Amino acid sequence: MSEIINREVIEYVGILAKLELNEEEKEQAKRDMNKMLTYIDKLNELDVTGVEPMSHVFPVSNVFREDVVTNGDERDLVLGNAPAQKENCFKVPRTVE
């Protein structure tokens, strides 16, 4: 069983993932992730020396297009989904102290 995931790692991953876990969830996440990583360690059986990592299955490089506006004013549609809005803007908690 993998032991890579300890409490410290769980705290760190929680910050990266922007998730707040309670004590019970942290212990569960630790167990689950160690179990998953033990399983994923199967990949270590493979010799990947000299293999290029493949992110896209087809040889596609950057795709460019002209930056032309094709849609109209959709402000109300967009803001309509906002949990909170004020004066036609998204309302958010204070971001600068």
Added chain:
Amino acid sequence: MSILEDSAIELSKKIKAGEVLVTQALEAVLERIDAVENQVNSYMTIDRDQLMKKAEEIQKKIDSKELTGPFAGVPIAIKDNICTKGLLTTCSSKILSNFIPGYSAEAVLDLESAGALIIGKTNMDEFAMGSTTETSAFKTTRNPWNLDHVPGGSSGGSAAAVAAGECFAALGSDTGGSIRQPASFCGVVGMKPTYGTVSRYGLIAYGSSLDQIGPITRTVSDCAVMLELISKHDKKDATSMDRVALGHDTDFSNALIEDVKGQRIGIPKDYIGEGVDPQVRESILKAADALREKGALVEEFDLELVEYAVPAYYVIASAEASSNLSRFDGIKYGYRTPEFDGLHAMYKKTRSEGFGSEVKRRIMLGSFVLSSGFYDAYYLKALKTKALIKESFTKAFQHFDLIIGPTAPTTAPKIGESLLDPIKMYLSDIFTISVNLAGLPSISVPCGIDASGLPIGLQLIGDSFEEKKLIQAAYTYEKARGSFPSFAERNIDTYGKTI
């Protein structure tokens, strides 16, 4: 015979011939939904207010010959991770429980302009993460063949709706088998095209390098026609492929030809080996014989690296999910926690309350494998494994035109059994996942029924852009197999009354 038993193409023909009105087709579907939906739970949202008006508009365009296509007037359903303008799109997640898109996915627009009538949105595993539709935050969809069993997932609502006669066809999405596996479990046809064939614009992303939208239908013909309607190069999706420019047309309905003479078909030994239910194996071998009788050359072979696909997939898909799902922050749309102290607490509380446990599990794993210090050991390693898996398929396709095997190692498990052991659930996708890693097209066609009355699916896999070969073989097999029991013969209405 009820019009509900027609295929999508047959229904549209009758509508265009004036034998059936679009409103009649709609009424038949709504009546069916009213009769079975409380047992099957396929749908998240049904667009009841607009449907009659839309049906009448489509009828007018059919009458004026503005709409003449093969799906004109056909009631369909859309998986709830595909955006529909003005219609609730939740991904079966609390965090999007109130999200009404301001635009429609490209595939939805294509179907609408072809005259299809969108009945509603179907239930799914939350953010498409799951293999049973049980991780939905809202409801448990049941398998129309046996209500004690799952419909598969993550497009379980779409597959169940088609199988139960609650629509004529549906869209699903497939990241690791999410179209093919529920199609297999529900006794319908499901297809994932070559990566880049259908625009992902408006598909709420899970694993972007693996996700593809595709059809779930009753017949191979419906599948080919529906895929043809949604396949095109779309500049709004940077990973969309210009197939025509590459010499691979999308006239899939032209491939509905009954002929597999001389086709070389391989069955990977691992696909019919240990861990595969004996009844599933028998059914697949019987299907192989049917293809042999039609003139195909079928033989077993060793496909390399089969057991490495699932671990590589969970690293890559979780990594991409952790990045894709960072957009759900309680600012622009969806759920926001009511009480919080400061911006970061708002993010954390919103996400922790809004996501379910399987989604959180994958976000955590994905954040970890991308974190500094572990990136090379896990993420990069998985991407290298993906390259090797792609190569193993490339080698196989030097010898074979197609690969066949089961879509899933077993038939649909009972509700409540799968979530107890996530790794076991992940392993049930072993035959579908490698296809996504390699970006290949693949179709699941019903090929048998096990002793407990649950359907078995035959998976056919083609090389990149070889959809036509795939459809031709699937169509030939379907003809050789003969008719498959439809929902009407299963008398679903009597199921579940004791539950």
